[in-house]
Amino acid sequence: MQPLIIDLSGKKVIIAGGGRIATRKAKVLSAEKALITFIAPEISEEARSLAKEYNYELIEREALPNDFSGAMLVILATNSRTVNASLVNILPPNQLVCVVDESGEGNVTFPATVRRGHLQIAVTSNGSSPKLTRKLKRELEEQFDESWIGYTAWLYEMRKKVKQLDLPFEEKQQILWDILADEYKDEAARQRAILLSQG
Numbered sequence: 686m687q688p689l690i691i692d693l694s695g696k697k698v699i700i701a702g703g704g705r706i707a708t709r710k711a712k713v714l715s716a717e718k719a720l721i722t723f724i725a726p727e728i729s730e731e732a733r734s735l736a737k738e739y740n741y742e743l744i745e746r747e748a749l750p751n752d753f754s755g756a757m758l759v760i761l762a763t764n765s766r767t768v769n770a771s772l773v774n775i776l777p778p779n780q781l782v783c784v785v786d787e788s789g790e791g792n793v794t795f796p797a798t799v800r801r802g803h804l805q806i807a808v809t810s811n812g813s814s815p816k817l818t819r820k821l822k823r824e825l826e827e828q829f830d831e832s833w834i835g836y837t838a839w840l841y842e843m844r845k846k847v848k849q850l851d852l853p854f855e856e857k858q859q860i861l862w863d864i865l866a867d868e869y870k871d872e873a874a875r876q877r878a879i880l881l882s883q884g
């Protein structure tokens with residue numbers, strides 16, 4: 686399995702199911718501004734309010750084989766093993782699909798994600814222990830606290846500036862290494878560096 690970072694903004698995502706897990710996946714994707722449709726005979730209150738907030742489409746009936754064309758990502762999250770297994774069978778092999786109760790049938794699984802500004806850390810146990818994944822996420826949330834938001838924003842700005850400097854390639858690379866020194870995790874040290882660079 687190869688982790689890839691995927692941009693789903695403005696892309697069609699179809700979720701078969703409208704229960705707890707369908708809603709959890711849709712919540713994760715809400716940060717991506719994906720165009721989500723829930724298809725399920727019973728759609729939970731939580732899924733409905735999420736759909737209202739983000740303008741998602743609701744189709745209140747059982748999912749049918751031709752519901753999924755044009756979707757970049759399909760999530761099969763019904764509570765029926767038979768339904769999930771038969772729907773995954775009819776999807777073309779190049780479509781992304783997450784089967785929430787049998788990951789080996791699909792080609793995508795969701796990692797647990799810690800977001801800190803530009804930094805994103807994704808963890809997976811490849812289906813062997815979702816609870817371990819969740820535990821590691823909690824540990825990473827403590828290790829990479831909120832201060833990493835400002836720190837990674839600063840690294841981004843510095844990199845843009847360094848790329849524009851009229852210096853040999855090797856020297857620019859050295860500066861990009863130097864600014865990773867631990868002292869710059871401190872906001873005051875970053876401010877001093879900005880003042881110095883402005884000169």
Ligand SMILES: C[C@@]1(CC(=O)O)c2cc3[nH]c(cc4nc(cc5[nH]c(cc(n2)[C@H]1CCC(=O)O)[C@@](C)(CC(=O)O)[C@@H]5CCC(=O)O)C(CC(=O)O)=C4CCC(=O)O)c(CCC(=O)O)c3CC(=O)O
Pocket residue numbers: 709710713783784785786787788793794795796797798808809810811812813814815816818819822
């Ligand atoms: C394969 C995968 C496919 C996919 O869904 O993408 C999958 C499959 C299954 N999960 C199951 C159960 C649970 N999953 C969680 C939690 C999470 N599960 C997530 C991802 C994945 N789950 C993918 C692999 C990820 C990996 O291995 O690293 C996370 C990381 C991300 C997310 O959901 O967004 C999210 C934590 C996010 C966070 O904390 O932020 C909890 C914990 C809890 O809820 O407390 C439980 C209950 C406890 C337990 O069973 O351990 C079951 C059994 C169902 C049953 O009961 O029958 C199956 C089916 C099977 O076993 O294959």
Ligand SMILES: NC(=O)C1=CN([C@@H]2O[C@H](COP(=O)(O)OP(=O)(O)OC[C@H]3O[C@@H](n4cnc5c(N)ncnc54)[C@H](O)[C@@H]3O)[C@@H](O)[C@H]2O)C=CC1
Pocket residue numbers: 701702703704705706707724725726727728729746747748762763764765766768785786815
């Ligand atoms: N991947 C994960 O992280 C986890 C996966 N699961 C698995 O996820 C599945 C769903 O669990 P929950 O969301 O808790 O169930 P739920 O009971 O809350 O929701 C099930 C949904 O499936 C819909 N549904 C049933 N038949 C359908 C059909 N033919 N077409 C479309 N929709 C249909 C129902 O209307 C309902 O909206 C279960 O199989 C469970 O084993 C459970 C825990 C975690």
